[in-house]
Structures are given as C-alpha cells and as structure tokens.
Amino acid sequence: MKESWVSLPTIYVPMAGIPILLFLYTISVLSGLQLISKIFLTLSMVGLLVFGVSGFRDVYIGSLLKKSTELKRTLKANKEEGQSNIKPTSTGAKLIKFNVKRFNPETQRLEESIYNVETDAFSNVLDGLLKIKAETDPTLSMRYSCRMGICGSCGMVINGKPSLACENNVWENAKNGEISIAPMLGHPLLKDLVTDFDDFFEKHLFVNPYLFRNDLNEKYHPTKQYEQTKEELDKFLPFSYCIMCGLCVDACPVVNTNPEFIGPQALSQAYRYYADSRDEAGEARLEHLDLLKGVWDCEFAASCSDVCPKGVDPAFAIQLLKTEIIKNDLSRNKDIKS
Amino acid sequence: MFIFNIGYSFYMEILDFDLIILGSGIAGLTAAIHATNASKGQIKIAIVTKLHAMRSHSVSAEGGISGVLYPDETHDSTELHAYDTIKGSDYLADQDAVELLVKNAPTEVRFFDHIGVSWNRDDKSKIQQRAFGGMSIPRTAFAADKTGFFMMRALYDEVSNMKNISIFHEHFAYNLLIDKNKFVGLSVLDLATGSSSIFKAKTAIVATGGASRLYSFTTTAHSTTGDGIALVYKAGLPLKDMEFVQFHPTALVPNGILITEAARGEGGYLLNSKGERFMEKYAKSKMELAPRDIVSRAIITEMKAGNGFKHEESGLGYVNLDLRHLGEKTINERLPMIKEIAQKSIDLDPIKDLLPIRPAAHFTMGGINTDIFGRVLSDENKTPVNGLWAIGECGCVSVHGSNRLGSNSLSQCSVWGRLAGNAVAKYLELNKSFINISKDVVSSEERTIVELLDRKGNTNPYFIKSELQKTMDENLYVYRNKEDMLKARRHIADLKNAFKDIYIQDKGKVFNTNLRDVLEIENLLELAEAVTICAINRKESRGAHAVVEYPNRDDTNWLKHTVIYKTNNGTGISYSPVKITSWKPEPRVY
Numbered sequence: 001m002k003e004s005w006v007s008l009p010t011i012y013v014p015m016a017g018i019p020i021l022l023f024l025y026t027i028s029v030l031s032g033l034q035l036i037s038k039i040f041l042t043l044s045m046v047g048l049l050v051f052g053v054s055g056f057r058d059v060y061i062g063s064l065l066k067k068s069t070e071l072k073r074t075l076k077a078n079k080e081e082g083q084s085n086i087k088p089t090s091t092g093a094k095l096i097k098f099n100v101k102r103f104n105p106e107t108q109r110l111e112e113s114i115y116n117v118e119t120d121a122f123s124n125v126l127d128g129l130l131k132i133k134a135e136t137d138p139t140l141s142m143r144y145s146c147r148m149g150i151c152g153s154c155g156m157v158i159n160g161k162p163s164l165a166c167e168n169n170v171w172e173n174a175k176n177g178e179i180s181i182a183p184m185l186g187h188p189l190l191k192d193l194v195t196d197f198d199d200f201f202e203k204h205l206f207v208n209p210y211l212f213r214n215d216l217n218e219k220y221h222p223t224k225q226y227e228q229t230k231e232e233l234d235k236f237l238p239f240s241y242c243i244m245c246g247l248c249v250d251a252c253p254v255v256n257t258n259p260e261f262i263g264p265q266a267l268s269q270a271y272r273y274y275a276d277s278r279d280e281a282g283e284a285r286l287e288h289l290d291l292l293k294g295v296w297d298c299e300f301a302a303s304c305s306d307v308c309p310k311g312v313d314p315a316f317a318i319q320l321l322k323t324e325i326i327k328n329d330l331s332r333n334k335d336i337k338s
Numbered sequence: 339m340f341i342f343n344i345g346y347s348f349y350m351e352i353l354d355f356d357l358i359i360l361g362s363g364i365a366g367l368t369a370a371i372h373a374t375n376a377s378k379g380q381i382k383i384a385i386v387t388k389l390h391a392m393r394s395h396s397v398s399a400e401g402g403i404s405g406v407l408y409p410d411e412t413h414d415s416t417e418l419h420a421y422d423t424i425k426g427s428d429y430l431a432d433q434d435a436v437e438l439l440v441k442n443a444p445t446e447v448r449f450f451d452h453i454g455v456s457w458n459r460d461d462k463s464k465i466q467q468r469a470f471g472g473m474s475i476p477r478t479a480f481a482a483d484k485t486g487f488f489m490m491r492a493l494y495d496e497v498s499n500m501k502n503i504s505i506f507h508e509h510f511a512y513n514l515l516i517d518k519n520k521f522v523g524l525s526v527l528d529l530a531t532g533s534s535s536i537f538k539a540k541t542a543i544v545a546t547g548g549a550s551r552l553y554s555f556t557t558t559a560h561s562t563t564g565d566g567i568a569l570v571y572k573a574g575l576p577l578k579d580m581e582f583v584q585f586h587p588t589a590l591v592p593n594g595i596l597i598t599e600a601a602r603g604e605g606g607y608l609l610n611s612k613g614e615r616f617m618e619k620y621a622k623s624k625m626e627l628a629p630r631d632i633v634s635r636a637i638i639t640e641m642k643a644g645n646g647f648k649h650e651e652s653g654l655g656y657v658n659l660d661l662r663h664l665g666e667k668t669i670n671e672r673l674p675m676i677k678e679i680a681q682k683s684i685d686l687d688p689i690k691d692l693l694p695i696r697p698a699a700h701f702t703m704g705g706i707n708t709d710i711f712g713r714v715l716s717d718e719n720k721t722p723v724n725g726l727w728a729i730g731e732c733g734c735v736s737v738h739g740s741n742r743l744g745s746n747s748l749s750q751c752s753v754w755g756r757l758a759g760n761a762v763a764k765y766l767e768l769n770k771s772f773i774n775i776s777k778d779v780v781s782s783e784e785r786t787i788v789e790l791l792d793r794k795g796n797t798n799p800y801f802i803k804s805e806l807q808k809t810m811d812e813n814l815y816v817y818r819n820k821e822d823m824l825k826a827r828r829h830i831a832d833l834k835n836a837f838k839d840i841y842i843q844d845k846g847k848v849f850n851t852n853l854r855d856v857l858e859i860e861n862l863l864e865l866a867e868a869v870t871i872c873a874i875n876r877k878e879s880r881g882a883h884a885v886v887e888y889p890n891r892d893d894t895n896w897l898k899h900t901v902i903y904k905t906n907n908g909t910g911i912s913y914s915p916v917k918i919t920s921w922k923p924e925p926r927v928y
Contacts (some may be wrong), residue, residue, distance in 0.1 A: 040902045106846070146393075146395065233459060
C-alpha cells in the first residue's frame with residue numbers, strides 16, 4: 001500500500017498539467033492563433049519530452065497499471081480471506097432477496113420490485129433473474145443471451161457497480177442475504193433493466209471501426225495473407241476484447257455529464273484499429289479524433305477500465321491516442337518548418 | 339430504433355428491400371458483405387435480428403475455423419480435409435457440398451485476416467493452426483479461444499460501415515410469407531416499440547442458427563431457439579435430418595458452458611473416476627481427438643459403467659478434463675477464455691484443477707432443406723423456392739451429415755455466406771419485381787400478435803419450456819431408445835396442447851420479452867416434434883443418432899437423408915439420396 005501513496009504524486013502532478021495545457025491550447029486554437037498555438041504546444045510539451053514519449057507513457061500508464069494491479073491484488077486478498085464461507089463447495093440452496101430497480105416506460109420512473117429467489121452456490125445474477133421471470137414475475141425484462149460473458153447483453157448495475165449479470169455469482173455478491181440490481185443509468189432507459197443502445201452504437205460508428213485497406217479487391221477476394229508479427233499483434237490485441245456491453249460508458253463520469261463525448265468504448269476501438277499494423281488509414285484516424293468531444297474530453301478518471309469485464313482498459317487506449325495525436329502534431333510541425 | 343412507432347390497432351407498415359437477411363451471426367453478416375460487394379453497393383439490404391447484431395451466438399464459437407492454409411509445408415490437402423469431414427459425418431454428408439466447403443475455406447480464413455481478426459501467429463507471421471477432433475492434420479486457424487467472437491466483431495464493424503445495409507436490431511420475425519413458391523416477406527415485431535410491420539423483399543437469406551435450446555443442458559446461448567428453422571417449417575417447407583443433434587463431449591458441469599475441443603487439441607486428457615484415460619478403449623489411435631459423437635458416447639458409456647462422478651448440487655454425472663499438464667503458458671496464450679470461464683463460474687482453475695465435464699447439446703446438424711448452394715427446397719425433388727436461401731447452422735446443405743467435425747462450422751458459415759451473398763446479387767439482376775401482399779394477409783399478420791396477447795389461458799409458458807427441455811434432455815440425449823423416444827413424442831404432443839392455454843402476463847408494448855419468449859417456445863415445440871419424429875423413424879445408429887435397439891450403421895437401408903414436412907393433419911416423411919462423389923462408405927474406425 002505504501003508504494004501506491006508514493007506513486008500518487010507521480011500520477012496526479014503531470015495529470016493536472018494536461019487540462020491546463022489543453023485549456024490554453026483550446027483557447028489559442030479558438031482564437032485562430034494557429035501558429036502561436038503550435039509553438040505554445042511545442043514549448044509546453046518540453047517537460048514531457050524530457051522523458052521522451054515512451055517515458056511519458058511509462059510514467060502515466062506505468063503508475064496507472066501498478067495502481068490497478070495493486071487494487072486487484074488487494075481485492076483478491078480480501079476475497080480469499082472472507083471467502084471460506086461462500087466458496088461454492090457448500091451444498092444446498094439459499095433464499096436471496098433481489099431488490100430490482102425497474103424502469104417503468106409508462107410512468108417514466110424507476111420502481112423497485114423485491115423478489116426472494118432460491119439460489120445455489122453456482123447461481124449467477126442472470127440465473128436469479130431468469131428464475132424470477134419464469135416462476136414469479138414474467139413481466140420482468142432484461143437482456144441476455146450467451147450466459148458466458150462474451151455476447152455483452154446483460155450489462156446492469158449490481159450492488160452499485162456496472163457488471164455483467166452472467167459473470168457475477170449471487171452468493172459472492174449478496175450482502176446480508178440481499179442483492180441490489182438496477183439498470184445502467186448512463187444509457188437511456190427502455191424498460192426495467194433494458195437500456196437503449198442506439199446512441200452507443202452511433203458513437204462506435206463515429207470512429208470508423210473497421211480495417212481500412214486501399215486494395216479493396218484483395219480485401220474482399222483474398223489471395224494471400226497480410227503480414228503481421230506477434231509483436232504487432234500484441235499492440236492491439238488487448239483492445240480487441242471489447243464486447244460492446246456498455247458498462248464503461250455507464251461508468252464514465254464525463255459521458256454522464258456531457259453526452260457529446262464519444263466515450264471510452266468507441267475510443268478504445270478507434271485505438272484498436274489505429275494500432276493494427278494491417279490498417280492503412282494511418283493518421284487520418286488521429287485527425288478524426290482530435291476534437292474536444294473526441295479524445296480531449298477524457299479526464300482520465302479511468303472508471304471505464306475499472307468496470308470493464310474483459311480487461312480492455314479503455315482509459316489506457318485514450319491516453320495512447322492522445323500521445324499519438326500530439327506526436328503526430330509535433331512531427332507535422334517539423335515538416336512545416338523544414 | 340424508434341422509426342416504426344405504430345400501434346397494433348393501426349395500419350401496419352410495409353417496408354421494401356431487395357434482400358432481407360434474417361439473423362446476424364457469421365453466416366448472415368458474411369452474406370450481407372458479399373451481396374453488397376457483388377452488387378457494388380446497389381442492393382438495399384435489411385438485416386433483421388432478434389438480438390443486437392453483434393451479440394449473435396456465433397460469438398461463443400471458441401476453438402477455430404478449419405481450412406487448408408499451407409498445403410506445401412504441412413503436407414495437407416483439400417482432399418484430405420474432405421475425407422476427414424466425410425468420414426466424420428459417418429458418410430451422410432453430401433460429398434459435392436463437402437468439396438465446396440474445403441475448396442473455399444482457405445479463402446475465408448484469409449478474408450477474416452483482411453477484415454481484422456487477430457489470428458494467432460507464429461514467429462514467421464504465419465497463421466497458426468491447431469489440432470481438432472477427427473482432423474488428420476492440424477488445420478484449424480484460431481484467435482486464442484475466442485475465434486467466433488473476433489470474427490463477429492470484425493464482421494459487425496465491416497457491415498455497419500456499408501451504407502446500403504440497415505440493421506434492425508431486436509426485431510423478431512414471427513411469420514414467413516410465401517406465395518406460389520416465391521418468397522414474399524416477413525412479419526416482424528419490433529421489441530423496442532412492440533409494433534409489428536411487414537418486411538417485403540425480393541429475396542431473403544435465413545441465417546438464424548441452430549436450436550440447441552431444445553435442451554436445458556446445452557452449450558449454446560439462451561437465444562438459440564431455432565426460430566428461422568421453425569419459420570420455414572411452419573410455412574410448409576421441409577426440414578432435413580433433424581434427428582441429428584450434436585452433443586459436445588466437454589461442457590462444464592453444472593452450467594453447460596462450452597470447454598472448447600481445442601482444449602483436447604492442445605493435449606488435454608479425459609479421465610474417469612479411476613483416473614484412466616478411458617478414450618483408449620474407444621478410439622485407440624485418435625484418443626481424445628476422435629470425433630464428437632464417439633467421444634460423447636464413450637463418456638456416457640463410462641458413466642453408465644459406474645466410472646463417473648456425481649455433481650452434488652445439480653445431480654449431474656460427469657468425468658474430468660485434465661489440462662494441468664499443458665502448463666500456464668499454453669493455457670494463457672491459447673485457452674484464456676476457458677480459464678476465465680472456469681474461474682468465474684465454478685471457481686476452478688484449469689492450470690491447477692480438473693474440470694468436470696459431460697456431453698451437452700451443441701449443434702443442429704439438420705435444418706432447412708437446401709441444395710448445395712443454400713437455396714431452400716420446397717420438396718424432396720430439389721425444386722427451389724424462388725428468392726429464398728438458408729445458410730449456416732439453420733440450413734442443412736448437407737455438409738456435416740450425421741456428425742460435424744469441430745471447426746467446420748465456422749468455415750461452413752463463411753463459405754455459404756459468400757456463396758449466398760453472390761447468388762442473391764446475381765438473382766436480383768434478373769428478378770427486379772416485388773410480389774404484392776394482399777390486404778387480407780396484412781390484417782391477419784397484424785392480428786397474430788394482438789390475439790396472442792389477448793389470450794386468456796392459465797398455463798405459464800415457462801413451465802412448458804422447462805418441461806420440454808427436460809423431456810428432450812432425458813429422452814433424446816446421446817443414446818436413444820425406442821421407448822424413451824415414444825414417451826417424448828407423447829409428452830411433446832401434450833405440451834403442444836397445453837400451449838393453447840398459455841397466458842402472457844406482460845401486456846406492455848416496450849421490450850415485452852414475455853411475448854418474445856412465447857413466440858420462441860412455440861418454435862421450440864414445433865422443432866422438438868420434428869426432431870423426435872425423425873429420430874423415431876431412423877432405425878439405425880449413425881453419427882450423433884445412436885439407438886440402443888439398432889447399434890449399427892445400416893448403409894443398405896439408411897444411407898439417405900430424412901425429409902420432414904408439415905401436412906394438413908400432422909407430418910409427412912420422405913427421403914432424399916446422399917450424394918457420393920469419390921469416397922465410398924467404409925467402416926469408421928479411429
């Protein structure tokens with residue numbers, strides 16, 4: 001724990017610089033002072049350049065990763081300590097109280113329904129909800145499909161944390177025999193636990209999430225394979241695990257206050273395609289995202305990465321995009337000068 | 339999607355398209371891409387899916403996709419791939435269809451490389467291939483153990499970029515309209531608004547996947563209720579080989595989640611309660627990598643002989659899958675998802691623990707009767723229905739015969755996705771007119787949903803569903819016997835009667851999943867009946883259909899496809915021959 005206290009200033013001091021930098025940069029752009037803004041940007045980046053861009057990455061992301069690894073370790077330790085009584089080895093059934101917040105489309109309000117559900121050591125939250133629907137209340141609506149954490153349907157808020165219902169064991173999550181369930185309020189609500197994804201999908205589309213190739217004939221009528229080394233694969237692989245469940249957007253404090261922001265899911269996918277060595281869109285992708293509502297609205301709260309059930313780390317992806325955009329901008333400035 | 343916000347009691351909207359693709363799995367989305375390309379973006383396509391398009395069950399495919407990629411280096415050939423597939427099918431596959439599959443599969447693996455799938459690669463940047471059951475050479479390309487997921491995401495991203503394609507997420511098709519042997523349209527319920535509309539089109543491709551939710555212990559998603567197969571069947575068109583349901587040998591106990599065959603492909607063992615690798619007794623040369631029908635039968639035989647374990651909470655019998663000797667590196671690199679699933683769902687770690695597994699319903703080898711190009715046939719004489727295709731798991735081309743080899747399904751979906759997409763584009767060049775839909779049809783379609791909601795019965799539809807699944811689990815599992823199958827048939831008839839008395843408690847319009855579930859249960863009842871009748875009818879053991887009374891394959895009488903169709907007073911059965919090109923049936927030994 002001590003170490004993480006030490007690393008706090010390392011994270012937050014340079015982080016505080018970013019919004020100030022951006023604010024000044026935005027003002028100079030808005031006032032049309034393009035040249036000044038570029039010079040200003042170049043000068044203000046000196047501090048970061050001392051580290052070199054990779055150093056910048058190491059300081060920011062290294063501490064972020066360290067922090068999250070430590071957090072995970074602590075969580076795991078806590079889990080192991082208090083787990084002896086809930087480890088699914090005990091037999092028999094338990095009655096668990098499900099407090100379900102439901103959105104009523106007619107009254108446009110959230111209403112709470114309470115159900116007592118018989119669960120066993122292996123029941124996950126989705127099992128519990130399906131049992132309610134089949135045996136007690138057929139009017140309860142939720143999305144679900146694969147029940148193995150890969151289709152991304154059953155995102156909801158379980159005990160206050162955006163989670164996948166099918167990946168969360170009831171007994172492990174129940175507190176004093178109760179579990180609270182609510183829809184993702186960060187998305188428009190449709191009915192009960194079902195939310196509207198139209199806006200979410202549109203934002204995903206905004207980043208042009210597909211592999212861009214110049215030779216369309218080869219793309220659709222393949223005769224060979226594209227070259228890609230293991231190292232190149234590793235650059236985008238972690239970001240390609242996104243199941244589009246919407247949990248990160250639900251958790252993002254920026255999207256929740258500023259719906260214009262493209263958000264963590266779409267941006268992580270933008271980086272996924274940008275970092276893929278097979279993609280030929282290049283810096284056009286960066287220019288497309290060099291907007292306030294693009295990468296720059298991200299305040300690096302990193303709650304997206306905290307809730308992501310697949311370990312995608314959208315916060316990391318967005319910071320990498322910012323770095324790439326700045327790098328790209330700097331190199332273009334060099335071109336202009338020469 | 340709030341575009342069609344029209345209530346039940348008003349006029350029902352009719353939308354026009356050139357092509358409707360029903361279902362958004364790998365087959366459907368691939369077809370959409372190739373139909374678009376073949377027509378240079380000129381045809382107007384609707385993808386109608388009851389889920390969000392990227393959430394189709396194809397995402398759950400784990401192990402990989404088969405295809406001969408580097409014949410020179412691996413000494414593999416398409417002929418060998420074809421032979422493996424045909425032998426695996428217990429000689430019921432149509433061999434011309436198999437040839438089409440193996441010839442086109444390598445192109446499809448490269449196509450997925452071109453749209454962004456992150457294939458596992460070796461040090462020379464070559465796509466790696468792993469061993470799979472029944473394949474004589476490792477020829478399964480893979481992206482860790484999330485192959486289907488990566489393919490789906492790449493396809494969805496590619497499709498959503500195409501301007502001529504509209505995706506209708508969460509739209510449930512409840513009726514297929516056919517007039518004079520030509521496809522006319524679909525009646526579709528928009529789940530978000532509860533309003534119905536008619537989607538009229540010149541052509542349609544049904545790609546709705548299988549029906550493994552006929553069983554409660556299954557590897558497949560809650561959504562795999564075979565709706566497309568049932569739609570076609572209810573419209574009076576025939577189904578083929580419905581008795582062949584694949585049971586995947588290694589589904590996790592107690593939840594049925596799939597542990598990919600790749601776990602055995604990478605070297606995993608199956609152990610009985612005595613700690614023996616029992617597959618030695620059943621398939622000496624292939625051991626755990628024998629085809630799925632053989633491994634599933636072996637597991638059941640072991641458990642019946644008292645060499646299994648019993649899971650306390652669920653009461654399910656099981657044997658163990660041992661992956662511990664593969665080591666942490668292999669498991670993390672090549673099987674990360676099954677590790678994650680085992681940890682999250684039953685708190686076991688395959689690096690340290692044995693995994694409890696038993697066979698579970700996994701794949702529908704049968705399905706909509708089609709020719710080898712995926713065109714839906716209206717009878718056993720190969721008369722095609724104009725403008726209607728069925729591809730992927732819901733169609734029976736028949737490339738898998740009585741038992742599919744692992745990793746051939748993803749190739750099947752992509753190969754026939756391309757073939758059907760191209761074929762539709764060609765068909766539309768010659769057939770430019772719609773068939774008009776009469777007012778009577780529109781009003782009767784409109785009434786369907788209203789009447790269903792107004793029904794004043796007493797029976798809980800979910801009770802019917804669980805009874806149906808229980809019957810199928812008990813009576814039409816890996817080994818079948820006459821008495822059980824007849825019992826199942828009687829029970830299903832009772833349940834069909836009980837269904838007339840169901841009650842839909844949710845009367846709301848917005849996202850009424852109670853209503854959707856009832857529509858699905860109706861489809862399941864139809865398909866359960868078809869499976870049972872076909873199974874009772876086939877008096878031999880072949881591939882996935884193992885009958886205690888008839889333990890042997892009977893090529894003299896049963897080397898033929900079962901074709902089942904609805905008649906005015908029940909069902910009729912006829913047969914169509916198996917197409918044999920180069921590979922004569924021989925005893926199947928592994």
